[in-house]
Amino acid sequence: xxxxxxxxxxxxxxxxxxxxxxxxxxxxxxxQLQSKYPLLKNSKYRVAVxxxxxxxxxxxxxxxxxxxLPPFSGG
Amino acid sequence: xxxxxxxxxxxxxxxxxxxxxxxxxxxxxxxQLQSKYPLLKNSKYRVAVxxxxxxxxxxxxxxxxxxxLPPFSGG
Amino acid sequence: xxxxxxxxxxxxxFITEQIAKHATKTGIGAHNIFLGQVRADVLNDKVVxxxxxxxxxxxxxxxxxxxxxxIFAKYDLTCMHVYHSLGTVKVGxxxxxxxxxxxxRRAAIDACNEMVERIKNELPVWGKEIFEDETYTWxxxx
Amino acid sequence: xxxxxxxxxxxxxFITEQIAKHATKTGIGAHNIFLGQVRADVLNDKVVxxxxxxxxxxxxxxxxxxxxxxIFAKYDLTCMHVYHSLGTVKVGxxxxxxxxxxxxRRAAIDACNEMVERIKNELPVWGKEIFEDETYTWxxxx
Numbered sequence: 001x002x003x004x005x006x007x008x009x010x011x012x013x014x015x016x017x018x019x020x021x022x023x024x025x026x027x028x029x030x031x032q033l034q035s036k037y038p039l040l041k042n043s044k045y046r047v048a049v050x051x052x053x054x055x056x057x058x059x060x061x062x063x064x065x066x067x068x069l070p071p072f073s074g075g
Numbered sequence: 076x077x078x079x080x081x082x083x084x085x086x087x088x089x090x091x092x093x094x095x096x097x098x099x100x101x102x103x104x105x106x107q108l109q110s111k112y113p114l115l116k117n118s119k120y121r122v123a124v125x126x127x128x129x130x131x132x133x134x135x136x137x138x139x140x141x142x143x144l145p146p147f148s149g150g
Numbered sequence: 151x152x153x154x155x156x157x158x159x160x161x162x163x164f165i166t167e168q169i170a171k172h173a174t175k176t177g178i179g180a181h182n183i184f185l186g187q188v189r190a191d192v193l194n195d196k197v198v199x200x201x202x203x204x205x206x207x208x209x210x211x212x213x214x215x216x217x218x219x220x221i222f223a224k225y226d227l228t229c230m231h232v233y234h235s236l237g238t239v240k241v242g243x244x245x246x247x248x249x250x251x252x253x254x255r256r257a258a259i260d261a262c263n264e265m266v267e268r269i270k271n272e273l274p275v276w277g278k279e280i281f282e283d284e285t286y287t288w289x290x291x292x
Numbered sequence: 293x294x295x296x297x298x299x300x301x302x303x304x305x306f307i308t309e310q311i312a313k314h315a316t317k318t319g320i321g322a323h324n325i326f327l328g329q330v331r332a333d334v335l336n337d338k339v340v341x342x343x344x345x346x347x348x349x350x351x352x353x354x355x356x357x358x359x360x361x362x363i364f365a366k367y368d369l370t371c372m373h374v375y376h377s378l379g380t381v382k383v384g385x386x387x388x389x390x391x392x393x394x395x396x397r398r399a400a401i402d403a404c405n406e407m408v409e410r411i412k413n414e415l416p417v418w419g420k421e422i423f424e425d426e427t428y429t430w431x432x433x434x
Contacts, residue, residue: 006348007418008430048416051351067348067416073431074345074376074417075328075388075408081206082276083288123274126209142206142274148289149203149234149275150186150246150266162315166308169327173304173384176332183325185311189395190318242315253331254434255408263401292396 001060003029004067012039013068020066027057029066045070076135078104079142087114088143095141102132104141120145151211152218154232159243160185168231168249178228180255182262186246188239196281200240201289206274217268225261227252232265234275245277293353294360296374301385302327310373310391320370322397324404328388330381338423342382343431348416359410367403369394374407376417387419 003020010016023029026047034040046053048067049060060066078095085091098104101122109115121128123142124135135141156164165183172178191198214232221230228251235245248265252258269275270291277289298306307325314320333340356374363372370393377387390407394400411417412433419431 004348006346006416007420048348048351051348051354065350067351069348069416070418070430071432072413072416073419073433074347074415075412075419075433079206081204081274082278123206123209126206126212140208142209144206144274145276145288146290147271147274148277148291149205149273150270150277150291162308162312165311166304169307169386170304172329176383178329179331181325181327181329183323183327184397184401185323185325186397187314187320187323187393189321241318242320244311251329255326255328259326259405259408266397266401 001062001064001066004065006067007070007073009043009045009068009070012043013037023060025057025059026054029060033068043070076137076139076141079140081142082145082148084118084120084143084145087118088112098135100132100134101129104135108143118145151215153211154214154234155205155207155210155236156233157235158237159235159239159245160233160247161244165244165247168247172229172251175228175251177253178251179253180258181249181251182255182258184246184248184262184266185244187244188241190241191279193279193287196283196285198241198279199282200238200280201245202238202278202280202286203234203236203245204276204278205236209274213272213274217265217272221261221265225252225257226254227257227261230261230265232269234269234273238280293357295353296356296376297347297349297352297378298375299377300379301377301381301387302375302389304386307386307389310389314371314393317370317393319395320393321395322400323391323393324397324400326388326390326404326408327386329386330383332383333421335421335429338425338427340383340421341424342380342422343387344380344420344422344428345376345378345387346418346420347378351416355414355416359407359414363403363407366406367394367399368396369399369403372403372407374411376411376415380422
């Protein structure tokens with residue numbers, strides 16, 4: 001599954017798109033990312049699934065579009 | 076003494092500047108104008124003396140700049 | 151006393167020039183612009199074709215000076231520009247241009263809003279709405 | 293889905309063209325425009341020279357569509373246009389242009405204000421503040 005990465009998290013993760021495997025919900029996704037990128041624990045971000053920001057743990061289907069969004073700073 | 080007239084009151088009075096005589100305060104001015112132009116009684120307007128709208132009867136010196144102001148409609 | 155009155159409609163080109171001038175003021179983060187446009191209102195089956203604006207100029211400029219001072223005292227503005235048409239402005243043309251700039255957006259937005267309200271309520275300006283058949287009525291602000 | 297993103301700065305000329313287009317909409321009485329301009333902020337003694345904007349475009353356009361619908365439902369608007377820069381916008385240049393029009397002024401003013409707040413809070417857009425020495429920091433909205 002592909003994970004899109006934006007803003008300052010691109011610096012932290014080192015890419016704007018990474019492959020994630022063996023995750024079927026967003027809690028597991030976050031655990032896996034935090035163990036691979038420990039600095040994420042100190043970062044503010046939200047997770048979007050299919051272009052909607054999730055409020056709680058969410059099941060990830062194989063074709064889900066997942067993204068990590070740091071605080072917005074447009075305008 | 077000259078009285079400046081603006082907006083719809085120009086139509087009512089027939090001029091944008093008229094001469095007024097024998098008035099030493101704004102109450103007398105209004106009485107004189109209302110007797111000469113009875114339709115003024117049905118009109119909304121304020122009186123400005125020296126470019127300030129007066130709130131109550133005001134003494135008129137000979138060099139006063141007096142104006143009749145119907146409701147503003149700029150913008 | 152700074153003049154705010156322009157003869158006839160305010161052109162889009164004039165507005166652009168005003169905006170472009172501010173590119174050198176690099177402390178500005180936000181601009182807010184209000185434009186009043188003459189509307190083809192229908193009154194008793196007659197359509198407005200233009201508004202003819204007149205003013206009590208000496209009083210309007212003194213009043214404008216006072217309002218400007220009050221707004222600069224109240225909001226943290228970098229600059230503010232106001233232009234109002236006199237004479238004939240046709241339907242679809244611009245008759246009022248209020249332009250505020252500030253470091254952070256709140257000041258520019260709030261100051262512009264207050265300026266527009268004060269102009270409508272406090273400036274001795276009158277609009278005569280001229281219909282397509284050349285009869286007219288006096289505009290009423292709400 | 294309507295695109296709101298422009299490559300690079302928004303020119304004063306582009307803004308004029310948008311204003312001029314509305315002269316034919318004779319039911320409009322008021323326009324309100326908000327412009328975001330890149331500021332030469334000083335952070336730790338370094339001066340911002342430009343902002344580089346990126347977005348999650350698919351999500352931003354979907355979100356924008358929803359916000360637009362909500363604002364049209366809430367305010368009696370004639371039209372609304374929003375443009376946001378992507379890529380590099382230098383200090384003094386415009387990166388955000390929100391333009392609302394309505395019959396009476398309240399709708400245009402309030403809708404523009406709400407749109408700006410929602411863009412800042414809800415659109416997935418990120419600004420990287422690039423200093424004169426080419427180092428950078430990530431912009432934080434307040």
